[in-house]
Amino acid sequence: MSSVTDEAPTVAQALESMPGLADLLRPLPPEARLTWPVLEAHAAPGRPPDRLAACVIILSALRPRQG
Amino acid sequence: MRVLLIQTLALGDLLLDTPLLSAVQEVHPQARITVLAQEAYAEVAGRHPAVERFIPWPGRELAELASQPGPGAPLPGLARLERLERELAPGYEMVINPCFNDPAGALSFLARGRRTRVLGADLSAEGALVMRGDWMAYYQVHLQGPHLNPLHAADILALATGAPAGARRLVFAPTATEKAAGRQMLARLARAGRPKVVALQMGAGKPERSWPWDNWRELARGLLRRGLGVVLTGVAAEAPAADRLVQELGPGVLSAAGATDLGCLAGLLAGCRALVSGDTGTMHVAAAVGLPIVCLSLAGARPRATGPYRPGSLVLEAALDCAPCADPAACSHHHCRRALRPDDVLAALEHLLGEPYRPPEGSRTRVYRSARAADGLLELSPLGTHRDQPALEALRAAWLAVLAGHPAGPPLPGEELRRVAGELAALANQATRRLQELRAALAAGRGSAAAEMARAAAGLGERFGGTALASRELTPLAIYQVAGIGAQDQPDPVNQATGQARVYGQLAAVARRLAGQAASPPG
Numbered sequence: 001m002s003s004v005t006d007e008a009p010t011v012a013q014a015l016e017s018m019p020g021l022a023d024l025l026r027p028l029p030p031e032a033r034l035t036w037p038v039l040e041a042h043a044a045p046g047r048p049p050d051r052l053a054a055c056v057i058i059l060s061a062l063r064p065r066q067g
Numbered sequence: 068m069r070v071l072l073i074q075t076l077a078l079g080d081l082l083l084d085t086p087l088l089s090a091v092q093e094v095h096p097q098a099r100i101t102v103l104a105q106e107a108y109a110e111v112a113g114r115h116p117a118v119e120r121f122i123p124w125p126g127r128e129l130a131e132l133a134s135q136p137g138p139g140a141p142l143p144g145l146a147r148l149e150r151l152e153r154e155l156a157p158g159y160e161m162v163i164n165p166c167f168n169d170p171a172g173a174l175s176f177l178a179r180g181r182r183t184r185v186l187g188a189d190l191s192a193e194g195a196l197v198m199r200g201d202w203m204a205y206y207q208v209h210l211q212g213p214h215l216n217p218l219h220a221a222d223i224l225a226l227a228t229g230a231p232a233g234a235r236r237l238v239f240a241p242t243a244t245e246k247a248a249g250r251q252m253l254a255r256l257a258r259a260g261r262p263k264v265v266a267l268q269m270g271a272g273k274p275e276r277s278w279p280w281d282n283w284r285e286l287a288r289g290l291l292r293r294g295l296g297v298v299l300t301g302v303a304a305e306a307p308a309a310d311r312l313v314q315e316l317g318p319g320v321l322s323a324a325g326a327t328d329l330g331c332l333a334g335l336l337a338g339c340r341a342l343v344s345g346d347t348g349t350m351h352v353a354a355a356v357g358l359p360i361v362c363l364s365l366a367g368a369r370p371r372a373t374g375p376y377r378p379g380s381l382v383l384e385a386a387l388d389c390a391p392c393a394d395p396a397a398c399s400h401h402h403c404r405r406a407l408r409p410d411d412v413l414a415a416l417e418h419l420l421g422e423p424y425r426p427p428e429g430s431r432t433r434v435y436r437s438a439r440a441a442d443g444l445l446e447l448s449p450l451g452t453h454r455d456q457p458a459l460e461a462l463r464a465a466w467l468a469v470l471a472g473h474p475a476g477p478p479l480p481g482e483e484l485r486r487v488a489g490e491l492a493a494l495a496n497q498a499t500r501r502l503q504e505l506r507a508a509l510a511a512g513r514g515s516a517a518a519e520m521a522r523a524a525a526g527l528g529e530r531f532g533g534t535a536l537a538s539r540e541l542t543p544l545a546i547y548q549v550a551g552i553g554a555q556d557q558p559d560p561v562n563q564a565t566g567q568a569r570v571y572g573q574l575a576a577v578a579r580r581l582a583g584q585a586a587s588p589p590g
Contacts, residue, residue: 009139018142024149039141049176049194055148057173057190059141062126063133 008035027052036060068095071155073164073174073187074104075124077272078329078348081108082355083373084165085115085238086221090230091163092117103155103174110329115238122154152177164188165224167207172196186227192558201470201573202227204551208543209372214391215455215543217463219445220372226471234443237355237376245334252323253298253338259318261296265416266336266353268344269312270305270324275366275395276345278404280308285409286343287312290416291319298339299324300332300349341419343412346373353377361415365403366395371447371459375437381415382435382447383407390433406431424450442473458484458540465580469573478583479540487538488582491531495575498527502568509561524567528552531574541581544574 012030015022025034027050032038040060043053070091074081081104091098099119102112106123113121125147132144155178164175164187171188179185186200198207206223209216225235241249256264267287271277287297296319299309303325313320323335329352336342336353343361344350346368353360354377362382364370369391370382384390385406392398410427415434418424424434434450446463449456457480464476479485505520528548535545551570 009142014139014142018146021142021146021149024145034139034142036141043194045194047194048192049173049190051152051177052145053194054173054176054190055145056141058148058170059129059133059144061168061170062130062144 008033010034024052024055036063068098068161069159070095070098070100070161070163071159071178072100072102072104073124073162073171073178074102074166075126075171075174076166077105078108078111079346079351079373080166081105081111082237082239082348082351083221083376084224085111085355086235086376087163087165087224087228088115088117089235089238090225090228091161094228094230101155101159103178108329111239114240122151125151148177157183159183161186162189163228165203165206165227167196167198167210169196195553197553198550200227201551204547204570205466205470207550208546209369215459215462215540216369216372217446217459218371218466219374219376219447221376222444223372232442232444232467232471232473234439236357237351239329239333239352239355241330241333241337241356245330246337247334248331249334249336249338252321252326252335253296256296256298256319256321259296261291261294261319263294264296264298264339265290266298266300266339266342266344266349266358268300268342268347268349269308270301271345271347271365273366273395275398275401275404276368278345278363278365278407280311282407282409284312284315286412287316287320289409289413291316293413293417295319295340297321298335300327300335300342301325341416343416346370350375354380359419361412361419363407363412364391365407366398366401367392370435374435374447376445378437378439378445379419380437381419381450382437383411383415384433384435386431386433408432442467455540461581462540462543465577468580469576475580479581484538484540485582487534487541488578489584491534491541491544492575492578492582492584494527494531494534495571495578498524498531499568499571499575501527502564502571506561506564506568509564528571531571544578548574 011025011028011032014034039056043056074084100117101120102118103122103124109121112118129144129147132147157178157180161184162175162179164171167188172190175185175188176190187203189197189199191197198204202223253264269283290297299322301309301324306325309322309324313322327335333352333356336356336358341359342353345363345365350360354375360375360377360380362375364382364384374382385403387402390403411430411432414425414427435447436450437445437447440446461477461479467473468475479488501520501524505517508517508520532545532548535541552567
């Protein structure tokens with residue numbers, strides 16, 4: 001079954017069009033898909049925060065929730 | 068010294084930070100201050116003499132980017148935040164962030180370096196939201212337990228910078244052109260024989276805090292009967308309600324709703340005699356201009372903390388047990404909106420304009436007056452009596468004694484309360500000692516002793532919280548315990564024990580002062 005999130009770009013693909021984000025996305029492996037679940041797992045409490053986690057916390061708070 | 072203030076909330080929140088900006092400049096005259104806030108309020112930062120640079124907070128743009136559906140949805144938002152981070156150009160010696168929510172903590176984290184001192188929201192080493200700084204922990208307490216906070220937010224935030232207590236003011240002045248534009252608008256009322264004008268701010272950002280329209284109509288009628296003119300302020304969305312009032316009541320009423328920017332609003336208010344408003348941005352602009360205010364404190368508004376920061380103003384609150392409301396979203400009756408009547412407001416306005424206070428018959432309203440205390444901080448005192456006032460005065464004195472080094476004030480009224488405060492002081496003393504022993508055991512590598520002492524300290528902490536919560540007057544101590552210990556979050560257990568011992572030391576000192584005991588530290 002295919003879903004929208006399956007088609008999300010990987011870190012490596014994203015950096016081809018946005019090389020300026022290399023430093024920000026460094027904590028993720030190149031094959032990681034840039035979906036909300038992946039990013040929110042990276043920013044989950046209990047882990048030492050980094051710049052990417054801080055950005056995800058901000059964006060998640062501004063994002064409308066479904067359900 | 069480079070300082071960054073982060074304030075992404077509303078106009079009133081930014082205006083309440085303006086004394087803090089002045090305080091930073093008092094303590095650090097060479098400070099170069101940057102403000103990150105909503106673009107619509109750039110003028111507030113731009114007119115403050117201490118502010119060097121303004122960076123707009125792209126909250127709306129980020130919300131739109133974060134809401135995009137489809138593959139790769141988070142990417143544009145990440146790219147925008149990366150750009151914002153570069154604009155911020157981290158390297159600040161101090162980051163001040165008085166908002167207490169996850170994105171605020173994350174913003175501080177993005178803006179700070181390893182050696183930056185953070186005051187307010189931040190992320191801990193474990194990625195949890197924490198409030199750094201003693202006064203900021205206290206500020207968080209007032210957000211959670213507003214009933215028994217005796218200090219105004221503007222003063223708390225200024226004290227958080229390390230500045231001494233003093234008479235400060237909100238900073239936002241209209242230009243000469245804006246004042247002239249305001250006079251020109253009001254000239255229409257003067258030509259109609261009403262040179263003395265009262266401004267009414269009918270709308271409120273939060274719907275539950277809005278007073279019913281027919282109440283405003285009755286109030287305006289009362290003002291017209293007394294020969295006063297009425298000008299209606301507000302944003303464009305509030306213009307239809309204002310226009311309706313003008314249509315009903317005729318040429319003594321003028322609508323400026325939607326017709327003023329921030330500066331012109333300040334200029335207009337500078338030409339008025341008084342403002343009647345809920346806890347709104349307009350109210351804080353009026354306070355900055357120096358206009359006396361009658362504040363209608365409805366629903367969850369917390370007049371002691373965020374009421375008019377202008378001495379000589381009055382605050383009206385429904386005389387209901389549930390006011391101020393702890394959970395407006397869950398309220399099914401909104402009785403406070405009807406309990407405040409137009410004749411209550413008229414009586415307060417007449418008093419504000421120089422008449423003796425004559426409460427209307429059957430009034431169900433509590434009235435408070437704001438004034439400067441001897442130390443310059445703003446105080447809200449009831450006209451008449453209120454059951455919490457003695458406890459508030461004791462709490463005010465105790466916190467100022469402990470966190471700002473003021474002389475100790477009066478103990479709590481009532482033998483039973485003083486007894487409970489004494490019990491809390493003893494528990495906090497014991498917890499402090501246990502934590503100090505724990506720190507020593509950890510530092511010496513005595514693992515089993517450390518575990519035992521940690522359990523003992525946690526047990527004492529639980530007893531402290533339970534005892535404090537059992538007494539309404541002392542609930543803020545329990546909240547401070549939780550908030551304060553959270554703010555001391557450290558990855559290193561020795562530092563953690565040090566931080567927790569410090570919080571309990573403060574609590575012991577506050578409780579001793581409340582109990583009227585000598586202020587000596589535990590032996």
